[in-house]
Amino acid sequence: MNNIQTVTEGLIVQIEKIKEEIITGKSKLLEKDLESIFREIKRTLTVKNIFAYSNIYKDACDLLQQKFDELKVLLQSLNKEKVYLEFLNSNPSDLEIYELIQGSWITPYKAEGISIDFMSQSRERYCRSRSFPFKIDHLEIEQFNEDFLINVPDENFTGRMINYYDIIKNKFPCEIQMLFEEIEDQLTIYENFVYLLHLLQLGIIKYQEDIKMLYCEENNE
Amino acid sequence: MNEISILMYMLSRKSGPSQIGATRQELIDSLNLTNKNKDFIFTELLNNLSEYLKPLGMQIKFNTLDEHWYISFEENITELTKANPFIGKPRLAATLFCIITSCIKNSGIGNMREITEMRKVKKIEKDLVELQNLGYISIEKDKSRIRLSPLIGYHLNFHKLLVKLALKST
Numbered sequence: 001m002n003n004i005q006t007v008t009e010g011l012i013v014q015i016e017k018i019k020e021e022i023i024t025g026k027s028k029l030l031e032k033d034l035e036s037i038f039r040e041i042k043r044t045l046t047v048k049n050i051f052a053y054s055n056i057y058k059d060a061c062d063l064l065q066q067k068f069d070e071l072k073v074l075l076q077s078l079n080k081e082k083v084y085l086e087f088l089n090s091n092p093s094d095l096e097i098y099e100l101i102q103g104s105w106i107t108p109y110k111a112e113g114i115s116i117d118f119m120s121q122s123r124e125r126y127c128r129s130r131s132f133p134f135k136i137d138h139l140e141i142e143q144f145n146e147d148f149l150i151n152v153p154d155e156n157f158t159g160r161m162i163n164y165y166d167i168i169k170n171k172f173p174c175e176i177q178m179l180f181e182e183i184e185d186q187l188t189i190y191e192n193f194v195y196l197l198h199l200l201q202l203g204i205i206k207y208q209e210d211i212k213m214l215y216c217e218e219n220n221e
Numbered sequence: 222m223n224e225i226s227i228l229m230y231m232l233s234r235k236s237g238p239s240q241i242g243a244t245r246q247e248l249i250d251s252l253n254l255t256n257k258n259k260d261f262i263f264t265e266l267l268n269n270l271s272e273y274l275k276p277l278g279m280q281i282k283f284n285t286l287d288e289h290w291y292i293s294f295e296e297n298i299t300e301l302t303k304a305n306p307f308i309g310k311p312r313l314a315a316t317l318f319c320i321i322t323s324c325i326k327n328s329g330i331g332n333m334r335e336i337t338e339m340r341k342v343k344k345i346e347k348d349l350v351e352l353q354n355l356g357y358i359s360i361e362k363d364k365s366r367i368r369l370s371p372l373i374g375y376h377l378n379f380h381k382l383l384v385k386l387a388l389k390s391t
């Protein structure tokens with residue numbers, strides 16, 4: 001609890017100090033680091049200090065807004081040539097110029113190790129295979145003739161399954177292969193096998209595993 | 222192969238002795254952006270890539286001298302790697318500063334006599350040769366005019382330098 005209070009007070013003092021320095025002209029807001037205040041708020045925000053922090057956050061946002069305004073004014077007033085010449089006219093030493101430039105260096109990232117040939121080829125392949133925007137070609141609807149390959153039976157599945165059951169129920173009890181041995185057409189075998197599986201699943205036909213026989217309760221009764 | 226791979230390749234390639242990355246048009250051509258929203262898609266892709274690069278300590282930058290987009294390391298990483306090419310040679314920094322000033326004053330072309338006057342030293346030839354060898358400037362044959370090469374735009378943050386100068390003068 002004390003720790004939270006200390007951090008909160010620390011932030012308030014930090015913001016007040018910045019405000020005072022700006023008002024008295026000791027320093028400029030553009031030189032001040034506000035990021036650390038926001039980082040600290042984010043790091044230490046808890047349910048307990050949320051009310052106190054809302055005021056601190058508002059004050060920090062006000063300072064940030066002022067900083068943006070100052071930056072806008074600065075950018076508007078910048079006259080490159082004048083700024084550079086004014087600095088040179090102040091007779092800076094070589095070391096002074098060196099230190100001024102020192103913090104403005106950039107290190108570009110160069111991926112010279114990448115195989116340029118491979119990347120170029122990949123890029124060409126990738127670009128060829130795509131185009132913007134994607135065009136969707138709609139299929140033309142054609143009228144099909146009556147001899148269409150897949151004929152849908154008129155009867156529903158359950159009806160056909162019951163018909164099949166009526167045909168085979170007098171054969172029970174029997175072995176499974178007995179139901180198919182007289183059928184030559186593979187499609188009919190497959191169709192009948194599907195009916196059989198469903199009949200087993202529904203419990204209309206039973207299977208005695210130890211003697212490998214199919215039977216049905218109806219016959220037993 | 223996707224947009225990010227293409228952008229990474231295009232932005233980090235060394236396209237010439239003093240050029241890195243690619244222009245906006247080169248990037249748009251590489252990505253095969255041809256529809257009317259190409260500018261929006263281009264900006265979106267650069268923003269997305271920028272988000273990917275942040276955790277790696279890198280950022281996307283624009284070189285105003287040759288209008289190339291490229292990738293650079295963030296400032297704190299640059300400081301760690303000591304990117305300053307003038308370490309131990311403040312005179313080179315001073316001469317380069319005078320060249321930049323003269324170029325700004327004369328719409329991009331520095332005047333040798335003016336630079337010598339600004340520099341306030343008798344001889345700057347040695348500095349000029351060193352800066353030319355570093356690839357930062359090019360000197361015309363008659364040695365009367367000097368230009369900044371695009372390479373300096375990749376290595377020096379002009380905007381930051383200007384803000385620092387402006388802050389110094391206020």
